[in-house]
Amino acid sequence: MRVVILLLSFAAWTNGASINIVNSWDQGFQGTFIVHANHEVHGWTAELNFDAPITSLEVWKGTVTSHTPTKWVIENMPWDADLSAGDDLTVEFIAHASGLQNPSGTYTIKGAGTGSTTGSGTQTGSGTQTGSGSHTASPTTASPSNSGTTAKFDPITSGTSSTGGSTMKYDYGEALGLSILFFDAQRSGKLPANNPIPWRGDSAVDDADGGHDLSGGWYDAGDHVKFNLPMAFSTWVLEWGLLEFADGYKAAGQLDMACDMIKWPLDYFLKCWVPSKNELYVQVGDGGQDHSYWGRPENMHMSRPAYKVTTSCKGSDVAGDTVSALAAGYLVFKDVCSNTAYANKLLSAAKSLYTFTKANRGIYSQCVTQAAQFYSSSGEKDEVSTAAAWMYKATGEDKYLTDAESFYPAGTPWGFAWNDSNLGAALLLYEANQGTPYKRDIEAFLNSYRPTGYVPYTPCGLVWRDQWGPNRYAANAAFIALMAAKEGFSPAENKEWALSQINYLLGDNKLHISYEIGFGSKYPQHPHHRGSSCSTTTTQCSISDPGPNPNLLKGGLVGGPDKSDNYDDRRDDYVKNEVACDYNAGFQSALAGLRYFASKNSLPTAPAAQC
Numbered sequence: 218m219r220v221v222i223l224l225l226s227f228a229a230w231t232n233g234a235s236i237n238i239v240n241s242w243d244q245g246f247q248g249t250f251i252v253h254a255n256h257e258v259h260g261w262t263a264e265l266n267f268d269a270p271i272t273s274l275e276v277w278k279g280t281v282t283s284h285t286p287t288k289w290v291i292e293n294m295p296w297d298a299d300l301s302a303g304d305d306l307t308v309e310f311i312a313h314a315s316g317l318q319n320p321s322g323t324y325t326i327k328g329a330g331t332g333s334t335t336g337s338g339t340q341t342g343s344g345t346q347t348g349s350g351s352h353t354a355s356p357t358t359a360s361p362s363n364s365g366t367t368a369k370f371d372p373i374t375s376g377t378s379s380t381g382g383s384t385m386k387y388d389y390g391e392a393l394g395l396s397i398l399f400f401d402a403q404r405s406g407k408l409p410a411n412n413p414i415p416w417r418g419d420s421a422v423d424d425a426d427g428g429h430d431l432s433g434g435w436y437d438a439g440d441h442v443k444f445n446l447p448m449a450f451s452t453w454v455l456e457w458g459l460l461e462f463a464d465g466y467k468a469a470g471q472l473d474m475a476c477d478m479i480k481w482p483l484d485y486f487l488k489c490w491v492p493s494k495n496e497l498y499v500q501v502g503d504g505g506q507d508h509s510y511w512g513r514p515e516n517m518h519m520s521r522p523a524y525k526v527t528t529s530c531k532g533s534d535v536a537g538d539t540v541s542a543l544a545a546g547y548l549v550f551k552d553v554c555s556n557t558a559y560a561n562k563l564l565s566a567a568k569s570l571y572t573f574t575k576a577n578r579g580i581y582s583q584c585v586t587q588a589a590q591f592y593s594s595s596g597e598k599d600e601v602s603t604a605a606a607w608m609y610k611a612t613g614e615d616k617y618l619t620d621a622e623s624f625y626p627a628g629t630p631w632g633f634a635w636n637d638s639n640l641g642a643a644l645l646l647y648e649a650n651q652g653t654p655y656k657r658d659i660e661a662f663l664n665s666y667r668p669t670g671y672v673p674y675t676p677c678g679l680v681w682r683d684q685w686g687p688n689r690y691a692a693n694a695a696f697i698a699l700m701a702a703k704e705g706f707s708p709a710e711n712k713e714w715a716l717s718q719i720n721y722l723l724g725d726n727k728l729h730i731s732y733e734i735g736f737g738s739k740y741p742q743h744p745h746h747r748g749s750s751c752s753t754t755t756t757q758c759s760i761s762d763p764g765p766n767p768n769l770l771k772g773g774l775v776g777g778p779d780k781s782d783n784y785d786d787r788r789d790d791y792v793k794n795e796v797a798c799d800y801n802a803g804f805q806s807a808l809a810g811l812r813y814f815a816s817k818n819s820l821p822t823a824p825a826a827q828c
């Protein structure tokens with residue numbers, strides 16, 4: 218949900234609106250303001266007036282150009298100067314002060330210029346939701362027809378066959394191996410002896426609530442908070458890929474690495490769920506404090522509070538995703554990673570957590586408000602339905618299937634992402650009983666993401682769902698397309714479409730770079746990632762340090778280009794250049810799918826690059 222701000226409709230000004238204070242602590246606070254574009258904007262200025270003096274102010278989407286203790290003037294960065302009519306740019310900042318009780322203030326925005334639309338294609342008006350323009354790119358390749366539901370192509374004969382498997386335009390196995398290393402670089406806690414990331418060491422080993430150990434898990438993104446909602450989503454999406462495309466991992470020689478990788482968050486979830494108390498921990502670390510620190514996790518010393526859902530502070534969304542991670546983990550360790558004792562432990566936790574989830578329905582971010590600014594949830598039926606569907610797949614017990622069907626929220630999903638797991642439920646339920654609603658929603662989703670559908674495209678062919686991390690939505694949808702292909706939904710078309718998206722990410726784009734760090738010869742050098750950007754030999758480091766990140770964050774998929782295929786490799790641009798567990802999860806499972814189909818001789822020829 219976005220905050221709705223009332224505006225004078227005839228001007229590109231926001232006059233004296235209140236600054237949104239998100240978080241505050243002894244020595245400072247975190248706030249946001251919104252640059253709303255009523256018309257096309259080229260450059261903007263924000264004037265912040267605080268009720269009490271501020272000693273310094275950190276902001277990434279702008280530069281402080283002048284200030285007095287109470288009045289701070291911020292100007293746009295080069296990369297966020299241009300806004301389309303309807304765009305809302307939310308600007309976060311951290312203010313440092315001492316002895317502030319109730320920080321507050323107002324802001325005024327001045328937008329400059331009203332130049333005409335440039336670039337290819339028209340921009341139509343936009344909703345308040347995303348502020349993005351309409352789909353303007355016309356596909357240069359023939360659009361597949363999306364009407365049929367049954368396989369129109371024989372997957373074997375439509376592929377480019379050879380005795381060693383289908384030809385691959387890019388080495389998906391290599392990209393897969395790199396992505397595993399990204400997750401290993403996100404590890405929190407005491408690292409194992411076989412840690413494959415040379416620049417990472419132990420960190421946050423004292424994460425706990427009172428005496429209850431909560432160390433482990435994955436850092437969320439470029440920061441060091443452990444947010445369980447996206448972590449659990451990422452975990453089951455990776456597990457799903459491991460289950461369905463295990464032969465892809467084997468063909469790439471990556472199965473052992475993958476089993477090691479996926480056990481890390483599962484060990485942590487087993488600590489988070491306390492059945493004897495009916496409590497599930499869902500976050501460790503305070504977003505505001507964490508984001509005010511730019512340094513390596515190994516050198517981090519701030520306090521890291523833990524937050525939980527209970528029978529009174531309900532959160533069936535995050536609990537549901539954790540059930541899915543545990544239940545899918547059971548299948549992975551039983552069938553793919555051969556560790557039966559561990560698998561059984563996961564299943565037992567999944568069962569009790571499912572009971573808790575079903576009995577305590579609610580939206581976690583309404584109670585755990587510390588999560589709201591970062592991973593706010595708008596619904597929980599999708600996660601609960603998906604959890605029940607995984608429980609059915611794990612146990613074969615009908616009661617779970619009945620639940621999954623009754624909780625299923627029908628409709629065409631906006632995307633597949635940490636806040637919307639509908640497509641997980643739809644595909645698992647379709648696999649269970651070929652039900653009509655599931656088939657309809659899967660097809661409607663896939664059609665909406667095609668060049669003929671309503672989701673926008675960049676001119677060079679990336680499906681562009683949102684300005685914030687478009688690569689992730691494209692990769693997630695590519696994974697769904699490959700899963701659908703495996704279930705028999707227009708396999709050749711769906712594989713070709715998935716290839717078009719993954720190939721864009723690996724090099725078929727305007728800049729001819731790989732958006733996956735470490736793949737090929739040209740890739741991002743300045744990802745927004747604290748640990749990667751700070752040398753291991755110093756404790757002094759800043760987001761604006763010159764030069765490329767000293768530690769190579771292999772495998773990280775960065776956010777992605779703007780809607781005209783432009784991208785800047787800037788560390789301070791966390792919209793385009795951050796990495797995150799949930800960005801890589803669908804991407805990695807899609808890579809496993811492509812490698813899997815290649816190993817089965819059923820990968821079609823890659824569509825031509827559009828740029």
Ligand SMILES: *[C@@H]1O[C@H](CO)[C@@H](O)[C@H](O)[C@H]1NC(C)=O
Pocket residue numbers: 346347594595596631634636637683
């Ligand atoms: C998920 O987040 C996106 C981006 O903010 C939003 O547009 C979409 O509606 C959200 N989906 C759900 C189900 O809340």
